[in-house]
Every structure is written in structure tokens, then in C-alpha cells.
Amino acid sequence: MVFSSTLFLFYFLPGFLLLYFLAPTRLKNAVALIGSLLFYAWGGLNFLALFLGSVVLNFYLIRLMDAAMGWQKRIYLTSSILLNVGMLFYFKYANFFLGNLSEVKTALGGEALHWQQVVLPIGISFFTFEKLTYSIDVYRGVNRPLRSFWDFLLYIMLFPKMIAGPIVRFHEIAEQLQDRSAFDTVDQKLAGLFRFVIGLAKKVLIANALGQEADRIFQLNPAELSAPLAWLGAVAYTFQIYFDFSGYSDMAIGIGRMLGFQFPENFNNPYISRSITEFWQRWHITLGRWMRDYLYIPLGGNRVKPARLYLNLWTVFLLSGFWHGAAWNFVAWGAFHGLFLILDRLFQLRLSRLLGPLSIVPTFLITVVGWVLFRAESLSAALAYLGTMFRLDWPSHSLVGLSPEFWTTLGLAATLSFMAALPRVERWELGWLTAEPMPLRRAIGLGLLTVVLFLLSASYVVSSTFNPFIYFRF
Incomplete structure (x- = not known):
């Protein structure tokens, strides 16, 4: 669902904002997260489970990294980066590389490759960069990792920025995930x-x-x-x-x-x-x-x-x-x-x-x-x-x-x-x-x-x- 559609403008956004503004402060993150999950599921339900699984793995890898020292810390960081880049590479670039390999093989007299086309999940480029920035910021000591998995999931899935950015780095809204009262004004x-x-x-x-x-x-x-x-x-x-x-x-x-x-x-x-x-x-x-x-x-x-x-x-x-x-x-x-x-x-x-x-x-x-x-x-x-x-x-x-x-x-x-x-x-x-x-x-x-x-x-x-x-x- 795009922001300029009738579904979003006249149904999803008014309903979401009404629930969000009426919710007490302690429940606003929950409302924002549920709304974000529904927003993503509307256009990418087939990938929601895979996406959530990658977020869970990333969250616990970084928790382990934060508690580790020396070379073990680098191993956890490397694992997180490989997980995120690997998903991006497979879903976004598998068709490209297999297609080019097939053309080379055909030009050399061989048979063309046959494979099932890989479908691109919505917004994967943007939320991959945000998972990477979380991992690297915590590794560099810019921010401590979030204690709550649900806050981390909200950071990745917050629907306004999820499909096409801006690319929001973790340290830019780390504090706002837990307290937005300074910006909650008319x-x-x-x-x-x-x-x-x-x-x-x-x-x-x-x-x-x-x-x-x-x-x-x-x-x-x-x-x-x-x-x-x-x-x-x-x-x-x-x-x-x-x-x-x-x-x-x-x-x-x-x-x-x-x-x-x-x-x-x-x-x-x-x-x-x-x-x-x-x-x-x-x-x-x-x-x-x-x-x-x-x-x-x-x-x-x-x-x-x-x-x-x-x-x-x-x-x-x-x-x-x-x-x-x-x-x-x-x-x-x-x-x-x-x-x-x-x-x-x-x-x-x-x-x-x-x-x-x-x-x-x-x-x-x-x-x-x-x-x-x-x-x-x-x-x-x-x-x-x-x-x-x-x-x-x-x-x-x-x-x-x-x-x-x-x-x-x-x-x-x-x-x-x-x-x-x-x-x-x-x-x-x-x-x-x-x-x-x-x-x-x-x-x-x-x-x-x-x-x-x-x-x-x-x-x-x-x-x-x-x-x-x-x-x-x-």
C-alpha cells in the first residue's frame, strides 16, 4: 500500500492515527508496531514470517555481541552482517546473476539455465541498511542495544520509513523509541x-x-x-x-x-x-x-x-x-x-x-x-x-x-x-x-x-x- 492510494489516505492512516492519539503513552509503541505489521502484511504477507525471523536473529546476535569481548565480538558482528547482506543478495540479485550466467553459458554454446524467479520483498533495501546500522552502531559503542525486542522490531518496521526511507540510523531515534514526549506537541x-x-x-x-x-x-x-x-x-x-x-x-x-x-x-x-x-x-x-x-x-x-x-x-x-x-x-x-x-x-x-x-x-x-x-x-x-x-x-x-x-x-x-x-x-x-x-x-x-x-x-x-x-x- 502506497501513501498516495485511497486505501491509505481514507482508511488506514485516519484509523491508525485515531487509535494512536487515543492510546495511553505506555501503549503507543504497541499501536505503532501493530499498525506497521498490518501495513507491511498488506503488500508483503508472504515474506512477513521470513522478515520477522531475520529480525529475531539479528536482535539476539547483537545482544550476544554486546556481552562478548575481542574476537568473539567481531564474530557476532560478522554473522549479523552476513545474515542481512545475504538476504539482500539472494532476494535482490539472484535473478541478475543467474540471468547473466545463463547468457554467458548460451553464448559459449551451452544450454540456458532454468530457475524459478526470486520475488523481491517490499522495502528490503531500506530495512537491510537499518538492520546493518543497528549492528554497527552497537559494535562501535555509539549506542547500547535495546533491551526490548519489541522496541527493536518497531525501529525496523516503523511503517512511515519502511518502504522507501529515509534511511534512519539507529542512534538517530534510539531515545525516541522509548520517550517521545519532547516532540509530542500540537x-x-x-x-x-x-x-x-x-x-x-x-x-x-x-x-x-x-x-x-x-x-x-x-x-x-x-x-x-x-x-x-x-x-x-x-x-x-x-x-x-x-x-x-x-x-x-x-x-x-x-x-x-x-x-x-x-x-x-x-x-x-x-x-x-x-x-x-x-x-x-x-x-x-x-x-x-x-x-x-x-x-x-x-x-x-x-x-x-x-x-x-x-x-x-x-x-x-x-x-x-x-x-x-x-x-x-x-x-x-x-x-x-x-x-x-x-x-x-x-x-x-x-x-x-x-x-x-x-x-x-x-x-x-x-x-x-x-x-x-x-x-x-x-x-x-x-x-x-x-x-x-x-x-x-x-x-x-x-x-x-x-x-x-x-x-x-x-x-x-x-x-x-x-x-x-x-x-x-x-x-x-x-x-x-x-x-x-x-x-x-x-x-x-x-x-x-x-x-x-x-x-x-x-x-x-x-x-x-x-x-x-x-x-x-x-
Whole structure:
């Protein structure tokens, strides 16, 4: 069940919030856990028992690790990591590796392999990272392990963040799992509701409208595709994935705030970045921080020689691409970004300082090209699409027939994406919801805007059958 569905908006969320707010403090965790189990079971009942079994094993492995010393401590940590990574590898990558092995075998004259396709459990990439961060944080002494298994299960399964993040590291909400009274205020609930509705509007009013046209363009036969139309499809998808994913993150953060949880921010106007390095400091922030703290720094970080540093960067982004999807185009997407991160280190950061705000343009174009690798069904399809984008024939009639609604939505998406390039706008965005206590005038304004945006979004959800969620498959 996705957040922008009628089932979630009109039945699950109101019913859950009503029970949660009416429950006494000592029972709120129980209500949140039961709601999270029901939420996951709706879309992944076949995997619920396996998932719960892995959580039980992880919980007791870490308890044993915390009580152990020396090499025994490392053995328990290694066992926990192998358990979690092994599950992720099997469910997400078995089909990829067996498929490629079958193609190699066929090319060498052998028979193709036959196997039963492995079904991907919902949200496995995100909750695997959270189980790993729990294990590693306890091993490093950042936090003591939770005493209650039910609190640990709630940390992993808390439904707002379970399907597509943000990736919440254990130490970020360890205390909130046991006491959220500091954030249980009317201002927090109002801000959370508004944040949820903003995310819903970004998802259904902008991302969906752009996604319909982007899907149509990417599905065209190459013979029907002109360079201008290919660029338009790529740009439409560039804005679609941002408003889709950041909208979902806004909804998750908003629900968390209504429950008294403070989830970390996941996006910060990524398309105003002046380099690919800055882009990754603004895009999917929780993934970037996870990769930095649990992979890049353990590999040596910035403390190694330049050649090793570049290898580390490329390794991290190859793995980041592979984490997003088990296909060669995702690996190519990771390698593409890794290449530009290395170029940033070599000279592009100096170039961005020379160009100033104008460096937003080449950075955005690089990002658009990268999204084609991400969006295409295969690496060969991505290369064919990119070949069309960089053809020299630009027929003037190729953009005829696009609806006024699409052009209006595209203009709105571009405006909202780039207006934070003005420093005052970005400061206003960062601070306008954080003031506590919230002034009455602001509360009234937020309330009215929330009602209007919710009515518009709800009417779209009820009337439209096009409601994909890009990151749902990760």
C-alpha cells in the first residue's frame, strides 16, 4: 500500500492515527508496531514470517555481541552482517546473476539455465541498511542495544520509513523509541500534517502528471523519437523522480512528526547544486551519509593517496548504483556519477567556483543524462535513447501535441526546483516550519493551505488510475 492510494489516505492512516492519539503513552509503541505489521502484511504477507525471523536473529546476535569481548565480538558482528547482506543478495540479485550466467553459458554454446524467479520483498533495501546500522552502531559503542525486542522490531518496521526511507540510523531515534514526549506537541503534529500533505501534492499533482508523459516518450519506438522529444522526456523524468521520491520522503517525515519521531531530512533542493559532489550532498541525503560513514570512511575515506581515494569513490558509487537495482544500467548510472565525482576532485570544483551560479546549468545537464541510465529498461535501451538525445536533427514539429497541463506542470516543477538558488528562498525553506511555538498566523495559514492541497490531491487520487511510485521496487 502506497501513501498516495485511497486505501491509505481514507482508511488506514485516519484509523491508525485515531487509535494512536487515543492510546495511553505506555501503549503507543504497541499501536505503532501493530499498525506497521498490518501495513507491511498488506503488500508483503508472504515474506512477513521470513522478515520477522531475520529480525529475531539479528536482535539476539547483537545482544550476544554486546556481552562478548575481542574476537568473539567481531564474530557476532560478522554473522549479523552476513545474515542481512545475504538476504539482500539472494532476494535482490539472484535473478541478475543467474540471468547473466545463463547468457554467458548460451553464448559459449551451452544450454540456458532454468530457475524459478526470486520475488523481491517490499522495502528490503531500506530495512537491510537499518538492520546493518543497528549492528554497527552497537559494535562501535555509539549506542547500547535495546533491551526490548519489541522496541527493536518497531525501529525496523516503523511503517512511515519502511518502504522507501529515509534511511534512519539507529542512534538517530534510539531515545525516541522509548520517550517521545519532547516532540509530542500540537505544533509538531500540525507541522507533520502539513509536511505530509505537501509531499502528497508533490507526488500526485506534479510527479504523476510528468510521469505519464515521460513514460509515453520513453516507450516510443526509436524511429518515432526526435532529439527534442528525447530531451523533453529526460527532463520530465528528472523532475518526476525528484517530486516522486522527495514527496514520499516528505510524507514519511510528516507522519513521523505526527507520531513524535524526528526523522532526518532526505532532500535539500538537489537541482540547484553547482557540482555532482554537491548534488549528492542534497539528493537522498540519508543514503549518501550511510555510504560515507559505513563504507567510504572504512575504506580509508580522504586519508589515502589520490589514486586510492578515486578508487574508493568509484567503488562506493558502483555499489550505490547496484543497490538501486539489479541491472547493468544501474551499475552504469553509479559508474557515471562516480566518474563525475572524481572529475570534481580533479578540476570541476574549481570550475564551479569560477562559474558561480552558472555552474548549476552543466551540473543539471549531467544529472539529466544520468537519469536516462536510471530510467531506461536496460543498458542498451539507455544508450539508444542517449544516442537520440545527442543527434543533430532537430525537427520543429516534434513537440507539437503536448497538453497545456503538461507544460504548466513542467514549468511549476522547474520553478519549485530552482527557486532555492536564491539564498533568501533557501533560508526561508529551511526555517519556516521549525519555529516553536508556531505563531498563530502561521498556524492558520498552514492549516488553510493544508486543506486546499489535500482536497486537490485527494480529488486526483480518486479520479486517476495512474499512480506509480518509482522507489517502491527498491
